[in-house]
Amino acid sequence: MPIILGIESSCDDTSAAICINGKICSNVIANQLIHKHYGGVVPELASRVHQQNIVPVVHQAISIAKVHKNDIDAIAFTRGPGLLGSLLVGTSFAKGFALANTIPLIEVNHMQAHILAHFIDEPKPSFPFLCLTVSGGHTQIVLVKDYFDMEIVGQTTDDAAGEAFDKTAKILGLPYPGGPLIDKYAAEGDHLAFKFPEPQIPGLDFSFSGLKTSILYFVRDELKKNPGFLENRINDVCASVQHRIVTILLNKLKKAARQFQISDIAIAGGVSANSGLRKSLLEVAGENNWNVFIPKFEYCTDNAAMIAMAGYYKFLKSDFVSQEVAPMARMVF
Known part of the structure; x- marks a missing residue:
């Protein structure tokens, strides 16, 4: 023991x-x-x-x-x-x-x-499974074959998803750590209010640097037209940004699930605590007959x-x- x-x-x-x-x-x-x-x-x-x-x-x-x-x-x-x-x-x-x-x-x-935080509590995924690991420094899709037999099959080519959340929060004038605040404001906003681009990266890799630039220019231009823009529309901006980041992540995850023919899907890392990601993952899981594994917030x-x-x-x-x-x-x- x-x-x-x-x-x-x-x-x-x-x-x-x-x-x-x-x-x-x-x-x-x-x-x-x-x-x-x-x-x-x-x-x-x-x-x-x-x-x-x-x-x-x-x-x-x-x-x-x-x-x-x-x-x-x-x-x-x-x-x-x-x-x-x-x-x-x-x-x-x-x-x-x-x-x-x-x-x-x-x-x-x-x-x-x-x-491996997925093996702390029940239910536990079965090998092999796919895990989307998303944090402030990493964004990866990992093919997990055993406890320590893991293969990164897709990853960010520049910035991580968590960094995109935090830098967006900084652009919006939100205090650090800004990622959880974007999640909070997004819950009260319209995720279809503003449209942000989805990077066209081949394969299973990600890119978030262009999205961050797009958000920066969008906010700058809107503030020029209306100095009170963020004060009035911050919920909608947060919801739209979160929606785009989540769809980028899940679109690649769906592609990986099809490529490897795996239906046990897990998420991990700090960004996996995001309620928008959790909710959307469950919706996608229902559409694709996935078995989804999400750790408790503390893990x-x-x-x-x-x-x-x-x-x-x-x-x-x-x-x-x-x-x-x-x-x-x-x-x-």
Whole structure:
């Protein structure tokens, strides 16, 4: 009955979780509100706050799970991808904890962990399945053949979907983090009010840079004509932007499902918490007879539960790393 401590520190959330025999027993997340003042994550500040948060967060996770640190059989940590300074804090803590307690060290790919979050709760997808992973830094369609046999079959050629949401929010004058605010305003707007272009990218790849430029010019031109445009129509703008981003994602996902003849479809990553994406995915699933898997909200954003779960499956394979392991800001499957 292995007990795994998971550590997540890839960006600005410090998180720790305990997994006992494949079941998540605690998942503690400390957010960093300081970045709101700067309109985005400041890497140096993020790493400093991680140093302040990591010990109390780990202590709380262990306490909630009602275990002792000496009971832990292995520690899993996010090696990458992410902000290097933030990753260094989590990696250094994990290495020190493993060394002090004479337990194995398990490295975890952050994006793989997002996918493996689907194995925290029932129902769980069956292999093979397709997973759309969407976050602030990544947009990928992944063919998942086994727990660690994954193939990226489509990905963004420039910006990520999450970045498109956040940059749009900045254009609209919304505070950081703006993605959830666009989702909130979109719920009250008309998604057909304004039409934004869909990039014509061949295959299963994505592109969002052109869409961001289109939104920027649209808002600029409308404000020239009417300075009160955003004040009066922000709900409609948010709904129209969200609708376009979601349709771009789902059109590629439908194409991938047809290409690989797979009907088990999952979404993961921070943007998978978007209510518009969730609602549209369920509608498309009904039209195409898909079995859809959507994680709970707490497992969509960055969290250590997914790291601990990935660590559990690696522990079963005795897939450990040495103390010489170093974090990687860019890390592929």
